[in-house]
Amino acid sequence: MLLPIFLPLFNFLSLAIFGRFIGKTGAIYITLYNMLLLVFLNVKLLYFIWQFNTTYYITIKSWIRVLTLEVNWEFILDPLAVTMLVMVSMISIVVHVYSFSYMKNDPHFIRFISYLSLFTFFMFILVTASNFVQLFLGWEGVGICSYLLINFWFTRVQANKAAIKALLMNRVGDIGFLIGTVLTFALFQTLDFTVLTHLAIEKVIEQPYWLITEHFSLLYIDVICFFFFIGVIGKSAQLGLHTWLPAAMEGPTPVSALIHAATMVTAGIFLLIRCSFLFEISTNIRTLIIIVGAVTALVSALTAIFLYDIKKIIAYSTCSQLGYMAVACGFSQYSLGLFHLINHAFFKALLFLTAGAIIHSFNNEQDIRKLSGIATRMPLIHCAILIGNIAIMGLPFLSGFYSKDLIIEITYLQGFDIAQSFNLNFIFSIILVATVCTGVYSLRLYYYLFLRQGCVHSSTLLGPGPTQPFFIQLSLVFLMLGSIFSGYLLSDIFSTTMDFYTFGMNAENDNNSTFLENEFLPWYIKLAPLFCNLLVLFIFILFITWYQNGIIPQFTQVLVAHLSAENRAQFEKRYWFGSFYTTITYKFNTRFGGLIQLFQNNFYFNEVYNYLAFLNFNYYYHNIFINFDKGVLEFFGPVGLSRLYYWVTTHSVVVYKRSLTSQLIFIYNTILVYFYILEYFFM
Structure with a gap:
């Protein structure tokens, strides 16, 4: 049963030791065989665990024994762990296969593939760890591998800066994680998840108070959960420590897909789910998680609207979607957060790998203002971007619809005095605004890439209609299928067994019953996310239709006529006369230039x-x-x-x-x- 965990390590060692002898072709064959075997074994293990609803504990040997501290090399294979194993292995094999074509001309191809395998191995260590120390080993290993991959093109100064930035900002979260681990041992005298779960559920230990006032009380467990949440903020790029994520775009595009879809950024959400037995006791910290997650979703979505770098737009989209997952975990809906994490892995990997194919075809150009007119020349890319954007918007009936809508409904249903001191009704409004912003930046990206005309830089496209290599096409088709069907196939599993992934912790939480009550919400609340997306889509279609029929250019002349002579001359000199989009942009920049600059600079x-x-x-x-x-x-x-x-x-x-x-x-x-x-x- 340990073979699926150590298979990526074997692939890394094989390429690191024998890579120079077997060459690129041999490395591709070995990696492809190992990754296919990895997915097969993990799927088989998932089926076995789900069928019998059991948990396996595999102990290799004792690792640390100091007084009352005892840490073993032990792996836990429960529904949460094997679900993450399958998800990570599926995205990993797609990224590996994609890299066979994307990085084939790179002189350090073998080193790159070996780093991807090592990244996958440390993620497996993280999700299967049975104690905090072993989890911290995988946590740090993922961080080190991210540094190696972001800085893969080490001759680039910006890549060096981005890698160091990611490493240093994650160290802040790592320190919080480490302090939380020390405080956990000081309180419970153990770091084993199974023992901690039973202690928390049975409430064997009387929780001491850290601070008591007339209107507020702070448990010792609140302090522990706060430091663990600092680790989550750093690793999952929540507001405050999120700026490393867009900077990580300096690495190769397959790295961006692996980091932002299924590995590093999901580690923080996984920590929330794995430590749910602690967070369920700490209502104050869960309130903080909800607020930070909602604000992250909104701020990141607003920032993505005003960016022009295609990879950074998708990166901020990742931050926004991670905010949704954090909100779900804050409302004690951990399985729902995991559900959205899995769906997000498919459509976000699809968007990143599609962006990589576009960048590769346009001679490494990433500015969407210089990319246009590729709808007919690259039909597969067109379909992939369309499916990815629809999925991330949450339109029926793609994967994002099944998980994202449930999260929004939960925010309305459970946003009432969760911590006995805060009313969280405003969270529902924030999430709805973030949903609107998601639709805006998704359709804006689609417009720039496929509908906008008159871009003189389209000539940079290699050939009249480049055909993507086989490995890239195969990867995109698989991810498109996952983005379409994953939500439908998994909706019954994740929406009915809410305590399946949290050791039954939610069974005694009153919030668990509210998940069933969302079926009886008012129709206008249940359809609110759909109405928001349809409103944005309607305005977008109206704009495109009127523009193509010449209605908007005539309206543009009326707007320009109201400008002063000096402003009109400046406008005609610097902008295309008659362009509605340019006119509106000019007038908007004139009045709200400071606000736009605030968004473009990520709120400074x-x-x-x-x-x-x-x-x-x-x-x-x-x-x-x-x-x-x-x-x-x-x-x-x-x-x-x-x-x-x-x-x-x-x-x-x-x-x-x-x-x-x-x-x-x-x-x-x-x-x-x-x-x-x-x-x-x-x-």
């Missing part, structure tokens, strides 16, 4: 980080360096000792040059000093 998070973490810290570090390191430490350290030694040796030479009596007196005094020191310190 990077600038704030630079000011707080670099300028201020650098000032204080500089003062510490000058006054303490170069001052006190050097005076009493190497510089002071060297000066003292020089003074002693210089005066010793003077003494030795004198008479014999002076030398004897000096030796006698030195011996007295030594004896005094020995008597003072050791007697």
Whole structure:
């Protein structure tokens, strides 16, 4: 049963050791065989676990034994673990196969494939760990592999910066995870998930209070969950530590698909689900998770609307969808969060790999303003982008519809005083606005790529209609099928067995019953997400239809007529006269330029980080360096000792040059000093 877990490690070692001897062709055959075997074994294991509803614990050996701390090399194969194994292995094999064609001309092809396999192995370690220490090993391994893959093209300065940024920002989350682990052991005296689950469910340990006030109480478990949530924020790119995710786009496109779809960013959501036995006790932290997740979904969707880099648009879309998953987990609907995680893996990998095919065909051009007119020249890419956008919008009846709509319904149904101190009705409104923004940036991306005309840069397309390589076509077709059918096929499993993935923790939570009540919600609430998407789609179709029929260009002339002579001349000089989109953009930029700049610069998070973490810290570090390191430490350290030694040796030479009596007196005094020191310190 451990073969599926260690098969990616075997593939990594095979390519790392024998890659130079077997060449690219041999590496492709070995990797393809191992990945196919991996998927087969994981699917077989999933079927076995689901059929008998059982859990396997496989212990290899004892790892750490210090006083009451005992950590084993142990793997847990429960429904949650094997579901993640299948999902990760499916996306991993698609990315591997896609890379066979996408990276075939890269001189470091074998190294790239080996890194992908190592990435997959550490993700398997993370999802099958039976204790926090082993999970932290996979957690750190995923982070290290992400650094290697983002910085794969190490000759690029921007790739170096992006890799270091991802590594450092994830260290913040890693420190939070580590502190949470230490506090967990201090309270429960164990780090094993199974033992912790029973302790939490049976409430064997009386939870001590960290802080008690008249209107607010903070449990010790709240502090533990807070630090674990810091780890989630860092790894799953929630608001505050999310800026590393768009920067990670400097890596090859298959890396973006693997990181953003099924591995690194999902690790934080997996941690929320695995530690549900802790978060269910901490209502304060679950409230915080809901608020942070909802704001992340909205802010990331707003930012994606005003970007022009195709990969960064999809990256911010990932941040937004991760916010939906966090909201679901905050409302105790962990299986629903996992359901959306699986659906998201398919359509987000589809969007990234399709974007990679477009970028590859346009000579590595990523600006959507320079990409247009490829609907008839690249029909497969057209279908893939269309399916991916419809799925992420949540339109019937693709995968996103089944999970995303349920999350929105839950936010309305359970947004009432979850923490006995906060009313979360506004979460439903925030999520609806985020849904509208999702439709806007999805249709905007589709418009720029396939409907916008007059782009002079379309000539950069290689050939009249390049045919995508077989491996790329195969990968895209598989992901399109997953984006269409995964939600329908898995909806009954994830929407009815809410405690299947959380050790029955939700069985005693009152919020579990509300999941069934969503079937009796008012019709206008159940159809609200659909109405939002249809409204955006209607406005989009109306705009395209009117524009093609010449109605909007006539309306444009009326708008331009109201401009002053100076502004009209400037407009006619810099913009196409009669273009409705350009006219509206010009007028909008004139009045709301500052707001647009705010969105395009990601709410200036990077600038704030630079000011707080670099300028201020650098000032204080500089003062510490000058006054303490170069001052006190050097005076009493190497510089002071060297000066003292020089003074002693210089005066010793003077003494030795004198008479014999002076030398004897000096030796006698030195011996007295030594004896005094020995008597003072050791007697």
